[in-house]
Every structure is written in C-alpha cells, then in structure tokens.
Amino acid sequence: MSARAWLKGIHAIAPDHMVRIMNVCGGHERVISEAGLRSVLPKNITLIPGPGCPVCVCPEEDIFAAIQLALKEDVAVAAFGDMLRAPVNVSPKEARSLEEARARGGTILPMASPTEAARWAEAHPQRQLVFLAAGFETTTAPVAAMLAQNPPDNLSVLLAARLTWPAVAGLLASGEAHFDGLVAPGHVATVMGPEEWAFIPRDHGLPVAVAGFTPESMLAALHSLLKQIREGTVLVDNCYPASVHPGGNPGARSLLNDIMTVVDAPWRGLGIIPQSGFQLRPPWDRYDARKRFGIQPDADRKRAGAMPPGCDCAQVVMGRIPPNLCRLYGKPCTPRTPIGPCMVSDEGACRIWWSHGSR
Ligand code: SF4
Numbered sequence: 001m002s003a004r005a006w007l008k009g010i011h012a013i014a015p016d017h018m019v020r021i022m023n024v025c026g027g028h029e030r031v032i033s034e035a036g037l038r039s040v041l042p043k044n045i046t047l048i049p050g051p052g053c054p055v056c057v058c059p060e061e062d063i064f065a066a067i068q069l070a071l072k073e074d075v076a077v078a079a080f081g082d083m084l085r086a087p088v089n090v091s092p093k094e095a096r097s098l099e100e101a102r103a104r105g106g107t108i109l110p111m112a113s114p115t116e117a118a119r120w121a122e123a124h125p126q127r128q129l130v131f132l133a134a135g136f137e138t139t140t141a142p143v144a145a146m147l148a149q150n151p152p153d154n155l156s157v158l159l160a161a162r163l164t165w166p167a168v169a170g171l172l173a174s175g176e177a178h179f180d181g182l183v184a185p186g187h188v189a190t191v192m193g194p195e196e197w198a199f200i201p202r203d204h205g206l207p208v209a210v211a212g213f214t215p216e217s218m219l220a221a222l223h224s225l226l227k228q229i230r231e232g233t234v235l236v237d238n239c240y241p242a243s244v245h246p247g248g249n250p251g252a253r254s255l256l257n258d259i260m261t262v263v264d265a266p267w268r269g270l271g272i273i274p275q276s277g278f279q280l281r282p283p284w285d286r287y288d289a290r291k292r293f294g295i296q297p298d299a300d301r302k303r304a305g306a307m308p309p310g311c312d313c314a315q316v317v318m319g320r321i322p323p324n325l326c327r328l329y330g331k332p333c334t335p336r337t338p339i340g341p342c343m344v345s346d347e348g349a350c351r352i353w354w355s356h357g358s359r
Helices: 003-012 026-034 060-072 098-103 114-123 137-148 165-174 186-192 199-204 215-231 250-259 313-317 349-355
Strands: 019-023 045-049 076-079 108-110 129-135 155-161 181-185 208-211 236-238 260-267 271-280
Touching: 003 215, 019 026, 019 215, 026 045, 026 181, 026 215, 026 349, 045 349, 060 076, 060 098, 060 129, 060 155, 076 098, 076 114, 098 108, 114 129, 114 137, 114 155, 129 137, 137 155, 137 186, 137 250, 155 271, 165 199, 165 271, 181 186, 181 215, 186 208, 186 250, 208 215, 215 236, 250 260, 313 349
Parallel strands: 019 045, 019 181, 076 108, 076 129, 129 155, 181 208, 208 236
Antiparallel strands: 260 271
C-alpha cells in the first residue's frame, strides 16, 4: 500500500484522545523526520524517539579507555565513523573524543565493518588494533561472525554492544514509560526475531508493531498500533514481513550465542541495565581488549559514565523529554558544536531533529 493510502487509513481511525507512540531506532526516527510524518498525522498522535542510538548509550568509560589506548599505549583504535566525535568528560586540555585523539597523534581508524578491522590487523601484524564495537544486535552479529573466523592475534575487541529490548523493559518496569504503543526496530527483529518484543503485550498490555525503514512501512506500523489500541487487542504485529521472520536469523543468533554471553551492562547516563550487554565467551575472550590491556574503570574519574554537564541525552534517549527541551539544544549544542552524543550520531535524536529543522 502507498504512504498516502496508509495515511488515509490512519486518519480514518484517528483516536479521540492523546496517543503516544515510541520508536526504538534512530533509523525510524530519521524516516519520521525526513518524511515529515509528524506534520501529517492526526494532531493527537505524538511520536517519541526512544533508546535507539548506540553512540548515545555507549559507555563513556569505554570511549575514554579507547582514547587512552591510542595515546598512551601506541595501540591503533578502530571504530564506526560516528563514534569518533562522541565526547567524554575530561578537562579541555585532554582529548575529548577519538577524533581529538587522532589530532594528537593517535592512530584512530574509522571503519565500516569488523571484517575491515580484521583485514587491517592482518596487513599490520606489528601493530595492536583494538576495535571499539559499540552497537546493537545488528552490528554485534557481524562482530561475532568476524571472531568466528579466527582473526589475527594482534586484533582485540572492546565490546560495548547492547541489546535493545532490555532498555524498553527497564523503562516499563520503572513506571516512567509514558507511551501507548511501540514501533519495534525492523533490523533487530530481522536478526533476533519479533518474539523478543512479545513481553510488551503479554506483561504490559501494550501493542507493538515491527517496522521497516520507509515511510510506507512506518505508516503501516502506526496504523497497526492505532487499530490495536482502538480494538483493544494487543500483539506484536510484523509490518516488515519482507525481512522479519519468526525466530529471526538462526545463523546470526547461533553465532551470537556461541561467541558471546549476555551480561548486565552499563548504558551511558542510565546506569546498569540487567542482561543488556554482551561479553566474549572462552576461548573467544582471548580477543577481549579489556583483558589484554588490563582496562579497569578509573575510580578517580568523577564524571565517568555520565553525560557531559548540562546534557539531557539520557532523558532524551529514554523518551522522557523531546530533544528540543534540552536546555542546550541549538544553543550551544548543534551538529557542528556537539556537546552530547545525541547531537553527534546520525542515529541521535537531537541531531536528527536539528538536521530536519526542529528549532
Ligand atoms: Fe545532549 Fe545536545 Fe541533545 Fe542537549 S541537545 S540532550 S546537550 S546532545
């Protein structure tokens, strides 16, 4: 069905009360903003960006550790490109990001995939390379696949990967989740299966729709959520059937299970979320950069783990406030002069809103 037809259907079943719908993916927030969906939906539907930006929630202490490795240990550090500007809490005299570490002589390599990191390590056997692996399930499965190929020993992984659903589970358990329906991430469901989100209708009585990354798919998901709310039936509706199948991708899931185990993990600004992170299992833990370089949290760093002073990213990430209610939004925090990680990443809600004209 076309976007126009879905939109017509949405207006035909528009609720007579306020309905708040959260998305869990920076890609979805981009589709919503690029297509201007907020301006064409019925007025009483509010779309809330949620915890879908891996750069935003990547532990500050992991980025700090990567910077220290690059500057003090002569280790080459590889990361996905939008991690390079994510800021850490240090004095202005020190390198505040991987990009600044590069300007100070560190070897910082933006890379598009873990395979590229493995190739670099193979071509530079005399150098240690640490791959800072931040991301969600979709980017973590390729890390597991790369490790399963037994990459060279001079490569190690600083694993900062996270599962998406535990953040939503934590939000719902806290009683602070003020949404009436959830758009679940299509690419995560492609890997892990839509069943991961079944706890929301089952335990919380809220509808879920899995969406892809076109305005049509997003509108189909919104239509499904409004229909479920109207009819009082709640389930996980797969509105991205071309890619999402029951059980997800068995090969990717089994690789993840073989190479990694799920552990409690810190999210930047949010603290520890139970069973939300990954850790390498033996024998793959020989590639664990934390073990190889003895990386420990530094007790003297007072703002370790926190957002930069004044930055409301943690509130934005959990959908408690929209980006433009942060005191620093647009003054002085902009994509050119980012203060928090949500203004750095292409998947950060602040950057997406600013880039699409929310002033
Ligand atoms: Fe953080 Fe900047 Fe967003 Fe405010 S506008 S929440 S400072 S990233």
